[in-house]
Amino acid sequence: MKLVVAIVKPFKLDDVKAALKGRGIPGITVSEVQGFGRQRGHTEVYRGAEYNVDFVPKIRIEILAEDADVDAVIDAITDAARTGKIGDGKVWTLPVDDVVRIRTGERGPDAL
Amino acid sequence: MNSGDTAWVLISAALVLFMTPGLALFYGGMVRAKNLLAMLMQNFFSMGLVSVLWAVVGFSLAFGPDRGRGFIGDLDLVGLRHLSHGIPGFATLTVPALAFVAYQMMFAVITPALITGATADRLRFGGYAVFLGLWLVLVYAPVAHWVFSPAGWLARRGALDFAGGTVVHINAGIAALAVVVVIGRRRGWPGEAMAPHSLPLTLLGTGILWFGWFGFNAGSALAANGIAAQALINTQLAAAAGMLGWLILERIESGHATTLGAASGAVAGLVAITPCAGYVGGLSPVIIGLVAGSVCVLAVRLKFRFRFDDALDVVGVHLVGGILGSLMVGLFAAKSVNPAGADGLFAGGGVHLLREQAIAVGATLGFSFIVSLVLAVLVDRTIGLRVSPEVEAEGLDTTLHAETAYAFGSTGRLG
Numbered sequence: 001m002k003l004v005v006a007i008v009k010p011f012k013l014d015d016v017k018a019a020l021k022g023r024g025i026p027g028i029t030v031s032e033v034q035g036f037g038r039q040r041g042h043t044e045v046y047r048g049a050e051y052n053v054d055f056v057p058k059i060r061i062e063i064l065a066e067d068a069d070v071d072a073v074i075d076a077i078t079d080a081a082r083t084g085k086i087g088d089g090k091v092w093t094l095p096v097d098d099v100v101r102i103r104t105g106e107r108g109p110d111a112l
Numbered sequence: 113m114n115s116g117d118t119a120w121v122l123i124s125a126a127l128v129l130f131m132t133p134g135l136a137l138f139y140g141g142m143v144r145a146k147n148l149l150a151m152l153m154q155n156f157f158s159m160g161l162v163s164v165l166w167a168v169v170g171f172s173l174a175f176g177p178d179r180g181r182g183f184i185g186d187l188d189l190v191g192l193r194h195l196s197h198g199i200p201g202f203a204t205l206t207v208p209a210l211a212f213v214a215y216q217m218m219f220a221v222i223t224p225a226l227i228t229g230a231t232a233d234r235l236r237f238g239g240y241a242v243f244l245g246l247w248l249v250l251v252y253a254p255v256a257h258w259v260f261s262p263a264g265w266l267a268r269r270g271a272l273d274f275a276g277g278t279v280v281h282i283n284a285g286i287a288a289l290a291v292v293v294v295i296g297r298r299r300g301w302p303g304e305a306m307a308p309h310s311l312p313l314t315l316l317g318t319g320i321l322w323f324g325w326f327g328f329n330a331g332s333a334l335a336a337n338g339i340a341a342q343a344l345i346n347t348q349l350a351a352a353a354g355m356l357g358w359l360i361l362e363r364i365e366s367g368h369a370t371t372l373g374a375a376s377g378a379v380a381g382l383v384a385i386t387p388c389a390g391y392v393g394g395l396s397p398v399i400i401g402l403v404a405g406s407v408c409v410l411a412v413r414l415k416f417r418f419r420f421d422d423a424l425d426v427v428g429v430h431l432v433g434g435i436l437g438s439l440m441v442g443l444f445a446a447k448s449v450n451p452a453g454a455d456g457l458f459a460g461g462g463v464h465l466l467r468e469q470a471i472a473v474g475a476t477l478g479f480s481f482i483v484s485l486v487l488a489v490l491v492d493r494t495i496g497l498r499v500s501p502e503v504e505a506e507g508l509d510t511t512l513h514a515e516t517a518y519a520f521g522s523t524g525r526l527g
Contacts, residue, residue, distance in 0.1 A: 037188050044307060046142075047376060047425060051305045080124045 001096040001109060005063040006035070007089040013059045015041045019080035020063070023072055026112065029062040038089030058089060066109055077112055093094040114206035120336035121215050123206045127327025130216035132225055134157055135319025138375070139265045141313030142424050144306060146507025148517040149447050154240055160224040161241065165248050166217045166300045167192050173253035175199050175216070175261050183322040184254045184264030201262030204334060215331060216260070223252055229424035230288035232505055233298050246487050247287065251480055255283050259472065262379045268271045271472035272445060272453055272465065274343065275332040277387025277438040278476040285431025287484035288422060294488040295498045297421035299505070306423075311371050318375035322351055325382050329389035339450055343389035349383065350401035352383015357405025360402050365409075373409070376429060380408035388441050393449035400440050411444070438473050438488030442466030 013030065020028060020080040041054040041103035056090055065073050070093060077091050136155035143151050164169070176185030179202045188194055195209040206214060218446035224244050229237070258264040261274045266278075273279060298306065308314060329347045333340035358377025361371045381513055384404030385397055392400070412428030415421065422428065443466065455461025491497050502509040510516060 037145070045368060045370060046307055048362070048366065049302075049366075050116070052309045053305075081191055 001099060002065055002067060002112070004061075004063040004070060004073050004077070004091065005094065006070050006077045006081070007035070007058045007093040009076070009083065009089060010057055010059050012081040012083070013061075014059055016061060016077055017078040019076040021101065023076050025065070025073060025076075026042045027063075031060045032040060033058050033060045035072065037087070037090070051102075052066060056087065058105075063097060065112055066112060086088075113159055114309070114335070115210065117206045117209060117335040117337075118211055120340065121211045121331060121334060123217040124331025125211065125218055127324045128215065128222065128331065129159070132156070132222045132327065133322050133323035134317045134324055135222060135225055136317065138317030138321060138379070139314075139424050141310045141315070141317060142308040142372075143227075143232050144507070145309040145517060146509055148309065148509060148513050149513050150237070150508035151228065151232055153237070153513060154228040154235065155225045155474035156276040157237075157241065158221050158244060162248055162406065163217055163245055165245060166220045167213075168367060170220055170248055170253050170461075171213055171216065174220075174256035175202075175212075175358075178257075178263035182258065182263055182268055185257050185263075188422025201499075202481075212334070215250060217258070219276060219280060219506070220248060220252055220256070222282050223276075224248055224287075225375065226280070226426060226430055227288045227291060230292050230422040230426040231295060232423035233508065234498055235508075236499050237508075239491050239495050242495060243263065243291070243491045243497065247484065247493070249289060250487065252283065253484050254368055255279050255480065258475070266468075266472045266475065269468055269471065270454060272441050273387045273438065273472065274441075275308050275329045275386045277383075277434045277441070278472050280516065281383050281386060281430045281434030282473060282476045283480045285434055286428055288426040289420065290430065290481050290484035291488045291497070292420050292422055292427075294485065294492050298423065299417070299422045299501060301423075302416060302419075308372065308515045311375075315371055315375055318378055319400045320337065320454075322378060322382065325351070325386075330384060333390055336476065339390045342393060346385050346389050346392060346397035349395075350381040350385030350388075350398040350404070352381070353379045353382065353445035354378050354408075355397040355407035357381070357402040358409045359405075360461075361406045361409045374413070376425070377405035377409065380404040380425055380429050380433045384437035384440065386434070387438045387457060388444060389455040391441055391445040391450050394447060396444040399483045400444065403440070404436050407436060408433055429519045434479075435473055438469050439466065442469040523526075 034057055036054050044051045044053055063073055074091050082088055098109040101109050132155055136152045140148050140151045162214050172186050172187050174190035176189040179186040199209050224247050256265040256279050259279045272443050325347055326344050330340040330344035355374050355377040358373050363369045364374040380402050381401035408429050411432040412425040443456045443458050445453050447454040448457050454465045
């Protein structure tokens with residue numbers, strides 16, 4: 001099993017969600033996050049005083065998937081989230097030792 | 113008594129009261145979220161303390177029988193007694209004395225509240241409360257007497273202030289500078305980012321201020337008549353032109369027309385028209401607004417040059433706008449608009465009125481700055497005006513008021 005983590009532009013969340021649903025992914029977790037990469041931040045001006053805003057708002061998506069499904073999940077996210085402009089985000093995966101469904105106690109792939 | 117006049121003054125009193133919560137939102141949107149409630153509280157608290165003080169002693173000092181050559185009223189009207197004899201100097205008043213008391217009360221409430229924009233993010237509540245009470249009695253009441261009471265020395269000299277350019281805006285603006293001198297800058301200013309946390313709140317507050325300002329200016333006619341209508345249209349035109357003036361300069365200078373600029377320009381125009389409102393006509397309010405908007409957009413930068421942390425630009429908008437407006441009375445006032453006024457320079461009256469306006473501006477600046485400075489030092493040395501560095505870092509809402517403005521999400525919250 002793997003944990004797929006993706007950072008995407010906030011307005012791309014709906015597209016990514018639809019793409020994942022289309023591929024039969026049973027569930028995702030999303031959170032609002034901030035950070036910077038190559039995109040950097042922007043400058044805001046209040047009454048002539050300039051403020052550099054370093055952190056850009058992004059959406060972090062987490063998906064637990066079986067090894068066989070991981071490539072499909074990554075493809076679905078990258079296809080749906082790509083605009084071709086700087087700041088589209090990243091996707092990475094992590095190995096997952098175990099998963100437990102709290103309600104039933106099922107473990108491993110059965111809990112996905 | 114005139115029932116139409118009375119209705120208008122009563123409604124105007126309510127309109128002016130509404131400006132103080134408007135001001136609270138105007139300022140509140142500009143502070144960081146951790147200090148929002150403290151800012152709202154300082155403004156709301158003025159509605160509490162000043163209303164009571166006004167009835168007990170403030171009104172009498174400002175409008176009671178003159179004692180001391182037009183400097184201050186006596187204690188004859190303390191506790192709102194003896195009002196059945198009428199208010200000294202207001203023999204032609206066509207509204208009940210109590211309507212006038214209430215109307216003037218709302219001016220007294222909002223004036224010291226204006227100061228809180230300059231001292232944002234670092235004022236102790238207890239120290240503020242004491243300063244507020246002392247300032248109302250020792251600074252606001254005398255200056256209101258000088259200008260608004262016909263027995264006041266500036267009024268008798270012939271200075272014109274229709275709705276409070278000197279009494280309200282210069283008075284609060286220069287007092288704000290005095291308090292900032294005493295309490296110093298916010299930690300981290302000007303290097304650290306202290307951007308507004310919610311400009312929608314600021315714009316809502318601006319709308320409420322603008323709405324209430326019709327009561328502030330047109331209500332100052334103290335009658336439902338042509339002068340009130342003149343003041344109302346002037347108020348609208350100056351606010352509009354103030355917004356345009358600020359936005360044009362801002363757009364040229366920085367490439368962006370900002371919402372905060374639109375709000376600030378409108379307020380600058382409203383401030384500048386306040387002393388002129390019932391004395392000028394034609395397109396004068398448009399010029400007054402344009403001048404105020406475009407000068408104030410430059411004036412808000414003075415704090416960076418002179419390194420005083422007037423957090424929300426009370427000096428740049430209210431003091432500078434108030435001075436501009438008070439002086440422009442001397443240029444644009446015309447007896448053809450209001451026979452009770454005077455002819456300014458452009459109406460063929462020469463420089464006489466302009467000189468009287470300059471004296472009124474200078475006297476208000478000097479008196480208010482010195483007394484405010486002394487009061488601020490006094491309160492700072494005794495109970496303290498400024499919070500500790502820890503409280504300032506943590507934010508005033510949780511530390512001073514044990515509350516949080518925004519309870520989004522459930523993590524770490526009760527319930």
